[in-house]
Each structure stands twice: as structure tokens, then as C-alpha cells.
Amino acid sequence: MSDLLISLLIGGAIVIAGVYAFNVWQERQYRRRSEQAFAHERKDILLHPEAAQAENPTEHRVEPSLQPDATPCPAPTDDGLASSPAIDAAVDYVVEIRLLAPASGTELRLELESLVVSWRKPVLTEGYDTERGVWRPAGDEAFQQFRFAVQMSNRAGCIDRTQLATFLKLATNWSEQHQGSLIAGEIADTHVRAVELDRFCADVDIAFGVNVVAATGSSFAGTRIRALAEASGLTLESDGAFHAHGDRGETRFTLTHHEPAPFAADQMKAMSTGGVTFLLDVPRVDGAPGVFDTMIDMAKNFSTALNGVLVDDNRAALSDAAIAGIRHQLAGIVAKMEAGQITAGGSRALRLFS
Numbered sequence: 001m002s003d004l005l006i007s008l009l010i011g012g013a014i015v016i017a018g019v020y021a022f023n024v025w026q027e028r029q030y031r032r033r034s035e036q037a038f039a040h041e042r043k044d045i046l047l048h049p050e051a052a053q054a055e056n057p058t059e060h061r062v063e064p065s066l067q068p069d070a071t072p073c074p075a076p077t078d079d080g081l082a083s084s085p086a087i088d089a090a091v092d093y094v095v096e097i098r099l100l101a102p103a104s105g106t107e108l109r110l111e112l113e114s115l116v117v118s119w120r121k122p123v124l125t126e127g128y129d130t131e132r133g134v135w136r137p138a139g140d141e142a143f144q145q146f147r148f149a150v151q152m153s154n155r156a157g158c159i160d161r162t163q164l165a166t167f168l169k170l171a172t173n174w175s176e177q178h179q180g181s182l183i184a185g186e187i188a189d190t191h192v193r194a195v196e197l198d199r200f201c202a203d204v205d206i207a208f209g210v211n212v213v214a215a216t217g218s219s220f221a222g223t224r225i226r227a228l229a230e231a232s233g234l235t236l237e238s239d240g241a242f243h244a245h246g247d248r249g250e251t252r253f254t255l256t257h258h259e260p261a262p263f264a265a266d267q268m269k270a271m272s273t274g275g276v277t278f279l280l281d282v283p284r285v286d287g288a289p290g291v292f293d294t295m296i297d298m299a300k301n302f303s304t305a306l307n308g309v310l311v312d313d314n315r316a317a318l319s320d321a322a323i324a325g326i327r328h329q330l331a332g333i334v335a336k337m338e339a340g341q342i343t344a345g346g347s348r349a350l351r352l353f354s
Contacts, residue, residue, distance in 0.1 A: 087124050087135070090341070091197070091351055092149035093164055093190050095171040099180040102142040108174040109138070112148060115170060119163055120156035122351070124149045152190070154354050155205070158198035161191045200340055201352050204333050206282050208292065208326055210299050210318060211258055212308045213275035220306050222263075222271035228305055229255055232298055236265055244295070246286070250345070253280040253295045276302065282333050283353040286345025289331050296323055 087094055097105075109125045116123055126135040127143030135147060150167050152159050164187050175182040214220055226236070234242035234255055240262020242255040257263050258275030278299045282288050303310045310318045334344050342349050 085122070085124060085347065085351055086137075087126050087147050087149045088348060088351075091153075091348060092124065092151055093159070093167065093185065093194070094147055094149045095168060095182060095184040097146045097148070097171065097175045097178075097180045097182050099144050099146075099175075099178050102144045103178055104140055104142050105138055105146045105148070106140050108146075108148060108171065111170055111174075112150070112167065115166065116150055116163075119150075119159065121151045121154065121159060124151075151351060152194035153198040153201060154352055158194050159191075161187055164190055164194075197352075201283075201342075204283060204337050204340075204342075205353060206330075206333055207279055208282065208330055209277050209279040209313065210296065210323075211275050211277050211311050211313070211315075212299055212303045212306060213258065213311055213315065214273075214306070214308050218307075219272040219274055220276070220308065222268035222273070224306065225263075225273070225276060226268045228302055232301070236263060240264060244298075250284075250286075251281075252285060252291045253278060255279075275308070278302075280330075281353070282330060283337065283342075283344055283349050286343075288334050288344050289327060292327055292330055 105125055105127065109123065112123045112125075124147075125138045126147045126149075127138035127141060128134075128145035128147075129136050130144075138146060148171055150159065150163075168184055168187065171184070172182055174180075229236070229242040232244075234244050236242050240257070242263065244252045244254070246252050256277045256279060257273060258277050259273055278295050280288065280292055280295055285291050299310055302308070312318055312322070316322075337344050337349065342352065
């Protein structure tokens with residue numbers, strides 16, 4: 001074996017040993033920072049709300065509690081709705097990061113938002129306002145404490161373990177780059193909660209509809225439908241449905257085309273149809289039983305004015321007894337949501353059923 005070959009082998013061995021040593025050192029540094037971040041055992045705030053009060057007051061922690069539609073920030077506006085969604089530990093997977101010095105979280109926020117586009121799950125970012133003592137939505141401002149959250153479930157489905165792990169990894173990398181400490185729930189436990197939440201939502205995700213159909217061989221003129229809808233206070237919107245709005249501008253129920261094609265303002269004069277459908281999206285409506293009564297009254301008025309028939313989805317005539325049965329089912333769903341601390345039409349429900 002030549003001297004050159006021996007020298008190359010020795011040099012290669014030194015390089016490999018150096019890389020190995022560096023990796024060991026880096027792993028120890030990461031473990032040490034993780035142990036510091038999780039040094040104190042913490043109770044699950046959702047199961048033990050009192051644990052939030054046991055935190056060190058010098059850390060300025062404000063944790064969400066599992067109360068109906070609890071939204072620690074921002075404060076509700078005059079219309080009773082939050083100006084933007086607040087992080088909710090019952091709905092979101094939350095990663096909290098504490099930095100040694102204030103910094104902007106914009107870089108991580110944009111990275112996380114880009115990550116979840118295909119998941120169709122919103123990302124929320126909050127910073128801790130030390131002057132006001134509250135968490136609030138974080139724009140480009142610098143904060144020393146951040147919360148980054150991704151919603152665990154909505155009508156697009158339930159977040160999976162891989163997605164949770166990827167979300168956490170990005171947040172962890174950013175925290176390390178800024179010499180921060182990170183607190184987050186275990187992936188396995190979080191996924192169990194997400195599945196349970198998604199299953200509950202699926203059980204109560206019900207829309208009740210009633211139809212007004214024309215007698216056999218006849219149809220309703222589009223101009224007549226539009227005139228009745230507008231006289232009833234309904235507004236034709238870009239989704240091709242007439243909307244009944246509440247005092248805050250929220251949709252209470254809709255009037256849609258009974259056929260697949262949506263209503264279009266520029267086609268109403270020329271169109272005719274065999275029926276229309278009144279639809280109430282239960283989880284998204286506050287006071288759904290009362291709204292259902294209003295919707296039924298309007299449907300009956302349409303039926304009379306159009307000389308049509310009020311029927312269910314099987315085209316069976318709807319008697320007062322059948323309508324009462326539907327209302328009873330609807331009230332049961334609303335009660336079940338209340339028991340699950342998701343108020344129909346509340347901020348939590350509007351996020352989950354979107």
C-alpha cells in the first residue's frame with residue numbers, strides 16, 4: 001500500500017470522526033434545550049382549566065379554557081363577532097414559542113400558511129402583548145412569545161399525524177434558529193383529540209331542507225321566484241343562492257334552485273324551473289329552531305303564491321306533523337352541540353363547519 005493511499009485513508013477517518021462528534025454534540029444541545037422547555041410537568045389545560053392559574057405569573061401565560069366558544073382574544077367587536085379568529089385549544093393544535101429577544105414571526109407564519117394550503121386548514125398566529133397582558137393576532141410586529149396554531153378539523157376533513165409532525169418540525173426549526181424554547185402537545189395525543197373532534201362534528205353536521213315544487217306539467221317562472229325572494233328580504237349572492245341574513249349579516253338560511261344549475265341574475269328573466277329548495281345549515285346558525293320556523297313560514301308563503309306543493313327530498317308532501325318531527329330532530333342536534341361545548345352559530349362552530 002503506497003504512502004499516498006495510507007494518508008488518504010487516515011484523512012478520511014479523521015473527517016468521519018469529526019462529523020460523528022459534531023452530530024453527537026448537536027444532538028446533546030438539542031436534548032438540553034428540549035429538557036429546559038419541558039422541565040416542568042404541565043397539566044392539560046383542556047382537562048384541568050385550573051392548571052392555567054398555577055403557571056408562574058412572571059411568565060405572563062394566558063391559556064384558552066374549554067368553555068363554550070371561549071376566545072381569549074381579540075375582544076368581540078360591536079356586532080358580537082371577533083374581528084378575527086382567536087386561537088382555541090379545543091379546535092387548534094397549538095405550538096408556543098418563547099424567544100430570548102423580541103422578533104417578528106412573519107417568516108414562520110408564511111411558511112406554515114404555505115405548508116397547509118393543500119390541507120385546507122387555517123393557520124393562526126398570536127403574539128403575547130406584555131403591555132395589555134393578552135394574546136392578540138400577530139402581524140409583522142415583534143413579540144417575545146408566539147403561538148402558532150393549525151385547525152385540527154373542518155369540513156375538509158381531519159388533520160393527520162404526518163401533517164401535525166410536519167407543522168411541529170417547521171416550528172421547531174424556526175425556534176432553534178432564534179434560540180427559543182418550544183412547548184407543544186404530543187402528536188399522538190393531539191391526533192386522538194382531532195379524530196374525536198372530527199367524528200363529533202360529522203355526527204351533527206346536518207342541513208335541513210324543504211322544497212316547493214310545481215304541479216306535474218307546470219313550472220315556476222324565474223321572474224316570479226326572484227320577485228317573491230326579494231319581497232321576502234332575500235338577496236341573490238355570487239354562490240347562486242338567495243340568502244336570508246340576520247342582524248349581523250350572517251346567513252340564516254338559503255333559497256336555492258331545486259335543479260343542479262344555480263340561480264344567475266342575468267338569467268332569471270328567461271328561466272323556468274320545476275322547484276326551489278329552502279335550506280338551513282344547522283351548525284352554522286344561531287337559534288336554529290326559531291330560524292327553521294321562519295324558513296317554513298316563508299316556504300309555505302312561496303307554495304301558496306306559486307301554486308306549488310311543499311315536499312321533502314322524496315317529494316312526499318310535508319304535513320304539519322312531519323314538520324314538527326323535523327324541528328324536534330333539529331332541536332336535538334343543537335342540544336347535542338351545546339353539550340359538546342360547540343354552540344351552533346358560535347365562533348367555534350363557524351370555524352369547524354367551514
